[in-house]
Amino acid sequence: MPSTMPKGLIFDIRRYSVHDGPGIRTTVFFKGCPLRCSWCHNPEGISPEQQQITRTRTVDGRKRAYQETVGKWFSPVEVLDILLKDRVFYEESGGGVTFSGGEPLMQPEFLNEMLLLCKKEGLHTAIDTSGHATGQIFNRTVKNTKMLLYDLKTTDNKIHKSFTGQDNYLALKNLLSLDETGPAVIIRIPVIPGFNSELAGMEDLCNLLAGLKARVQRVDLLPWHGMGHEKYRNLGMAPPPFQGNGSDDEYLVSLIDLFAKGGFNVKKGG
Numbered sequence: 238m239p240s241t242m243p244k245g246l247i248f249d250i251r252r253y254s255v256h257d258g259p260g261i262r263t264t265v266f267f268k269g270c271p272l273r274c275s276w277c278h279n280p281e282g283i284s285p286e287q288q289q290i291t292r293t294r295t296v297d298g299r300k301r302a303y304q305e306t307v308g309k310w311f312s313p314v315e316v317l318d319i320l321l322k323d324r325v326f327y328e329e330s331g332g333g334v335t336f337s338g339g340e341p342l343m344q345p346e347f348l349n350e351m352l353l354l355c356k357k358e359g360l361h362t363a364i365d366t367s368g369h370a371t372g373q374i375f376n377r378t379v380k381n382t383k384m385l386l387y388d389l390k391t392t393d394n395k396i397h398k399s400f401t402g403q404d405n406y407l408a409l410k411n412l413l414s415l416d417e418t419g420p421a422v423i424i425r426i427p428v429i430p431g432f433n434s435e436l437a438g439m440e441d442l443c444n445l446l447a448g449l450k451a452r453v454q455r456v457d458l459l460p461w462h463g464m465g466h467e468k469y470r471n472l473g474m475a476p477p478p479f480q481g482n483g484s485d486d487e488y489l490v491s492l493i494d495l496f497a498k499g500g501f502n503v504k505k506g507g
Contacts, residue, residue: 243346248282252323256506260327265320265337273403274401277477332361336363340369345374384423387424389445391433409445427461440495455501460505
């Protein structure tokens with residue numbers, strides 16, 4: 238392989254995943270994200286640079302703290318070697334590889350090289366993305382993948398910017414640009430109290446999806462679960478302001494019913 242192949246900064250490679258697309262998958266987590274979502278449960282994926290995080294281990298019955306570097310540079314071939322170890326599981330389960338983050342579209346050259354290598358090996362690929370990228374990057378990349386896990390948050394630009402640090406123009410524009418010739422799409426909507434959990438906001442999202450030309454296979458409603466606070470502390474970051482669960486089960490059932498009546502295959506979780 239040419240030495241000029243781009244390298245990618247990865248903070249985790251998780252094998253045997255069953256929540257990041259169909260079948261058994263390996264999920265590759267890219268470091269760096271343009272958004273600052275107040276509820277993010279992967280804060281180690283926000284910074285586009287390597288970081289030090291405090292971990293603890295038990296030695297002789299006592300907990301001891303130590304420092305660990307988050308983020309490692311990989312060549313595409315190094316990642317591919319890891320992915321191919323589980324080819325048999327992908328084939329038996331209808332699974333494959335998911336590129337997540339962070340935001341994988343922040344490292345487009347590395348991402349596209351990985352997608353092309355996976356395609357040559359016959360591996361199914363999915364990209365878990367917020368859609369926050371230029372149209373040039375987005376359109377080039379989606380041609381190389383079989384599926385998008387598209388994180389859709391709110392149609393309200395003001396609210397979106399106040400809770401993520403960015404407006405939602407690119408995310409909505411890129412979503413609306415998809416059509417039946419593009420990859421299959423699973424829409425992932427986080428249900429966040431005080432942000433987008435109200436019924437009116439969810440109705441707006443349902444109406445937006447109803448006008449898409451994309452091949453939407455499913456809508457996943459993802460309630461806020463309150464995990465990840467310890468990661469923030471260990472990174473020296475302020476934890477999310479949200480507490481508890483995103484919605485009670487009864488309310489989630491009503492949201493599922495809303496999207497089902499809109500003609501979508503919808504489920505809780507992802």
